[in-house]
Amino acid sequence: MRKVLGVVLLGLAAVAAVGATFLPFSELLIRLAPGQQQTAYVTSGWSTHFGGAKDEHGPLFGIPIVVMAAVVLVGVRWRKVAFAGAAGLAGVTGMLFVYLLNAISFHEEGNIAIDPALEAGFGNGIWVLISAVVLAFGAVVVHPDD
Amino acid sequence: MIGRPTAIALIAAGVVLSATAMVLPWYSTAYAGGVEVVVRAWGTDVLNKPGDWPSGELSPWYGVPVVVTILLLVAGVWINRAALAGAVGQLGAVGIVSALVVSERGHALEQQGDFAVGFGLVFLVVGTLVGLVGAVAVQREAA
Numbered sequence: 001m002r003k004v005l006g007v008v009l010l011g012l013a014a015v016a017a018v019g020a021t022f023l024p025f026s027e028l029l030i031r032l033a034p035g036q037q038q039t040a041y042v043t044s045g046w047s048t049h050f051g052g053a054k055d056e057h058g059p060l061f062g063i064p065i066v067v068m069a070a071v072v073l074v075g076v077r078w079r080k081v082a083f084a085g086a087a088g089l090a091g092v093t094g095m096l097f098v099y100l101l102n103a104i105s106f107h108e109e110g111n112i113a114i115d116p117a118l119e120a121g122f123g124n125g126i127w128v129l130i131s132a133v134v135l136a137f138g139a140v141v142v143h144p145d146d
Numbered sequence: 147m148i149g150r151p152t153a154i155a156l157i158a159a160g161v162v163l164s165a166t167a168m169v170l171p172w173y174s175t176a177y178a179g180g181v182e183v184v185v186r187a188w189g190t191d192v193l194n195k196p197g198d199w200p201s202g203e204l205s206p207w208y209g210v211p212v213v214v215t216i217l218l219l220v221a222g223v224w225i226n227r228a229a230l231a232g233a234v235g236q237l238g239a240v241g242i243v244s245a246l247v248v249s250e251r252g253h254a255l256e257q258q259g260d261f262a263v264g265f266g267l268v269f270l271v272v273g274t275l276v277g278l279v280g281a282v283a284v285q286r287e288a289a
Contacts, residue, residue: 057252064241071234080230080285087231091238094211099242102206109203 002144009139010076010085016132017069017089021045021062024123026100028107031115041107043100044125064092065129072136079143086136093129100126153283157229160277161219163269164236168209170266173247175254185250186266187212211239212270219277226284233281236274243267 021044028041039051045062048055068088075082100122108120148156167187174184182193187209192199215236222229247267254261 057249057256059245059249061242061245063245064238067241068238083227084230084234088234088238090231091211091215091235092242093238094214094235095208095239095242098208098210099206099246103204106204 002142006082006139006143007076009135009142010072010082013086013089013132013135013139014069014073016128016135017065017072020125020128020132021065023125023128025061025096025125025129026104026107027119027121027123028104028111029119030111031117042123043103044123061092061096065089068092069132072139075136075139075143077145079140079145082136082143083140086133086140089129089136090133093126093133096129097126148279148283148287150284150287153280153287154223156276156280156283157219157222157233158280160233160273160275160280161216163273163276164212164216164219165273167266167270167273168212170269171264172208172243172266172270173250173261173263175250176260176262177257184264208239208243212236215239219281222281222284229277229281229284233274233278237278240271240274243270 024042024044026043029038030041031038041050042048043058043061045065046060048058068085068091070085071081071088072085075085104120104122108118111118111120170186172185172187174182176182179196180194181196184191184193185208188207190203190205215232218228218232218235220232222232247263251261
């Protein structure tokens with residue numbers, strides 16, 4: 001039973017981590033001129049978009065996340081590898097969180113004069129990623145191989 | 147096969163290298179007019195900031211997660227699993243920094259800037275890999 005639960009949790013953690021890379025990590029909604037529609041500045045694991053324009057050099061946060069998700073999956077066989085994958089996913093998430101926290105506040109401060117009603121904040125991707133970390137550590141706890 | 151004393155020495159070396167990275171520049175970009183953006187573990191310095199520089203600071207404290215992983219590595223001298231958590235956690239954090247460095251380099255070159263990797267980033271990468279080898283060796287020794 002513990003083995004099945006461990007495998008399910010590790011699988012869910014890996015899927016959640018990879019899925020998070022396709023969701024927004026941070027979002028800025030801004031009206032560049034009064035009366036205009038809001039333009040969205042969105043960063044995900046694979047791209048950064050400002051309205052319809054794509055940043056050709058946007059950071060590919062998805063790569064380290066997918067690598068750590070793969071380690072989590074390999075952890076189905078060995079508990080220590082599952083633990084390492086969970087820790088790696090936590091490291092990725094921690095550093096990404098620190099970056100996004102500052103980037104969101106930068107976007108807010110830098111654009112508040114243009115649109116005082118702008119909305120800037122975390123996207124769903126970061127919350128799904130944090131959930132993946134929790135699931136991965138949960139899987140380590142119930143993992144039978146010790 | 148690496149013995150426990152060697153593994154602990156590797157972890158210690160990883161800690162010292164990573165801690166040194168906390169006080170050295172990680173990377174910098176120089177633009178026309180002598181403007182230089184220097185990124186460190188504890189924020190970004192803009193030298194010769196022009197008058198029209200955007201308000202707000204894009205200056206993350208990358209050092210925070212690295213300090214946590216360094217502390218785990220230190221704890222790893224006594225608790226094997228802490229070494230593994232610290233080393234792999236730091237590897238994950240370095241992965242995010244690497245994605246940012248590639249992105250920043252692309253932006254810098256697009257704007258005709260000169261991009262340079264600093265000793266801090268080199269120390270961080272080497273410290274992470276050395277610490278990881280030590281942490282893995284400690285696990286194998288304990289098995």
